[in-house]
Amino acid sequence: MRRTFLVYLASTFTLHSQTVNGRIVGVVQDTNGGSIWNAQVTILSQETGLKWSYTTDVRGSYGAPSLPSGGYRIQVAAPGFRTAVSLDNFVMVARTTRVDLLCRSAPLRRWFKLPR
Numbered sequence: 001m002r003r004t005f006l007v008y009l010a011s012t013f014t015l016h017s018q019t020v021n022g023r024i025v026g027v028v029q030d031t032n033g034g035s036i037w038n039a040q041v042t043i044l045s046q047e048t049g050l051k052w053s054y055t056t057d058v059r060g061s062y063g064a065p066s067l068p069s070g071g072y073r074i075q076v077a078a079p080g081f082r083t084a085v086s087l088d089n090f091v092m093v094a095r096t097t098r099v100d101l102l103c104r105s106a107p108l109r110r111w112f113k114l115p116r
Contacts, residue, residue: 022091025063026099028056028076028084035060036103039078046071046088067091076101 024043028036039056047070054062056076069091076084081103089099 019094021066021068022093022095022097023063023065023067024072024074024089024091024097024099025061026074026101028060028062028078028101028103030081031102031104036076036078036081039076039081039103042075042077043067044073044075046073069093074099074101076103078103080106082106 028039028041030036035056035058037056037058037060039060039062041054041056041062043052043054043064044050045068048068052064052067054064056062072089072091074086074089082105084101084103086099086101089097091097
Protein backbone atom coordinates (compact mmCIF):
# COMPACT_ATOMS: atom_id res chain seq x y z
CA MET A 1 0.00 0.00 0.00
CA ARG A 2 2.78 2.41 0.89
CA ARG A 3 4.61 1.67 -2.38
CA THR A 4 1.44 2.43 -4.40
CA PHE A 5 1.04 5.77 -2.63
CA LEU A 6 4.68 6.74 -3.35
CA VAL A 7 4.29 5.87 -7.04
CA TYR A 8 1.09 7.95 -7.20
CA LEU A 9 2.78 10.84 -5.43
CA ALA A 10 5.81 10.73 -7.76
CA SER A 11 3.60 10.65 -10.88
CA THR A 12 1.59 13.63 -9.63
CA PHE A 13 4.74 15.75 -9.30
CA THR A 14 5.91 14.64 -12.74
CA LEU A 15 2.63 15.63 -14.39
CA HIS A 16 2.64 19.08 -12.81
CA SER A 17 6.21 19.77 -13.88
CA GLN A 18 5.60 19.04 -17.58
CA THR A 19 5.37 22.06 -19.82
CA VAL A 20 2.15 22.91 -21.65
CA ASN A 21 3.51 25.85 -23.62
CA GLY A 22 5.85 26.42 -26.54
CA ARG A 23 7.90 29.39 -27.64
CA ILE A 24 8.65 31.61 -30.60
CA VAL A 25 12.13 32.97 -31.34
CA GLY A 26 13.58 34.83 -34.28
CA VAL A 27 15.71 37.59 -35.74
CA VAL A 28 14.59 40.85 -37.35
CA GLN A 29 16.82 42.05 -40.19
CA ASP A 30 16.82 44.64 -42.96
CA THR A 31 17.09 43.71 -46.64
CA ASN A 32 20.91 43.90 -46.47
CA GLY A 33 21.06 41.34 -43.65
CA GLY A 34 21.72 43.90 -40.92
CA SER A 35 20.16 43.42 -37.50
CA ILE A 36 17.38 45.78 -36.46
CA TRP A 37 17.67 46.41 -32.75
CA ASN A 38 15.02 48.00 -30.54
CA ALA A 39 12.23 46.95 -32.94
CA GLN A 40 8.80 46.35 -31.41
CA VAL A 41 7.63 42.75 -31.92
CA THR A 42 3.94 42.09 -31.26
CA ILE A 43 2.70 38.51 -31.07
CA LEU A 44 -1.08 38.05 -31.32
CA SER A 45 -2.93 34.78 -30.70
CA GLN A 46 -5.18 34.16 -33.68
CA GLU A 47 -7.55 32.09 -31.50
CA THR A 48 -7.90 34.20 -28.34
CA GLY A 49 -6.78 37.68 -29.37
CA LEU A 50 -4.26 37.82 -26.50
CA LYS A 51 -1.24 39.99 -27.27
CA TRP A 52 2.41 39.90 -26.14
CA SER A 53 5.00 42.59 -26.85
CA TYR A 54 8.78 42.25 -27.01
CA THR A 55 11.75 44.37 -28.11
CA THR A 56 14.66 43.09 -30.18
CA ASP A 57 18.16 43.16 -28.71
CA VAL A 58 21.33 44.50 -30.39
CA ARG A 59 21.53 41.38 -32.59
CA GLY A 60 17.90 41.84 -33.72
CA SER A 61 16.84 38.76 -31.73
CA TYR A 62 13.56 38.38 -29.90
CA GLY A 63 11.95 35.56 -27.96
CA ALA A 64 8.57 34.75 -26.51
CA PRO A 65 9.47 32.13 -23.90
CA SER A 66 6.06 30.76 -22.93
CA LEU A 67 3.08 30.79 -25.30
CA PRO A 68 0.02 28.52 -25.29
CA SER A 69 -0.16 26.21 -28.31
CA GLY A 70 -1.99 27.65 -31.31
CA GLY A 71 -1.63 30.00 -34.25
CA TYR A 72 0.02 33.40 -33.95
CA ARG A 73 0.35 36.59 -35.99
CA ILE A 74 3.70 38.35 -35.58
CA GLN A 75 4.17 42.01 -36.41
CA VAL A 76 7.39 44.05 -36.31
CA ALA A 77 7.59 47.85 -36.27
CA ALA A 78 10.80 49.89 -36.27
CA PRO A 79 11.51 53.55 -37.08
CA GLY A 80 12.65 53.97 -40.68
CA PHE A 81 11.20 50.61 -41.77
CA ARG A 82 7.91 49.34 -43.11
CA THR A 83 5.90 47.14 -40.77
CA ALA A 84 6.51 43.42 -41.37
CA VAL A 85 3.80 40.82 -40.66
CA SER A 86 3.91 37.03 -40.56
CA LEU A 87 0.64 35.05 -40.29
CA ASP A 88 -0.19 31.50 -39.22
CA ASN A 89 2.86 30.74 -37.10
CA PHE A 90 1.99 27.63 -35.11
CA VAL A 91 3.29 26.93 -31.61
CA MET A 92 3.18 23.38 -30.29
CA VAL A 93 3.63 22.15 -26.72
CA ALA A 94 7.30 22.01 -25.63
CA ARG A 95 8.53 23.11 -29.10
CA THR A 96 10.35 26.18 -30.38
CA THR A 97 8.98 27.86 -33.50
CA ARG A 98 11.47 30.06 -35.36
CA VAL A 99 10.11 33.10 -37.20
CA ASP A 100 12.71 35.41 -38.76
CA LEU A 101 11.36 38.63 -40.23
CA LEU A 102 12.66 40.93 -42.95
CA CYS A 103 11.89 44.65 -42.79
CA ARG A 104 12.12 46.86 -45.85
CA SER A 105 13.19 50.49 -45.60
CA ALA A 106 10.38 53.01 -45.49
CA PRO A 107 10.35 55.64 -48.24
CA LEU A 108 11.94 58.91 -47.23
CA ARG A 109 9.66 61.90 -47.33
CA ARG A 110 10.86 65.45 -47.28
CA TRP A 111 8.51 68.22 -46.41
CA PHE A 112 9.53 71.74 -47.21
CA LYS A 113 7.95 75.01 -48.30
CA LEU A 114 8.41 76.08 -51.86
CA PRO A 115 9.33 79.74 -52.35
CA ARG A 116 6.62 81.88 -53.97
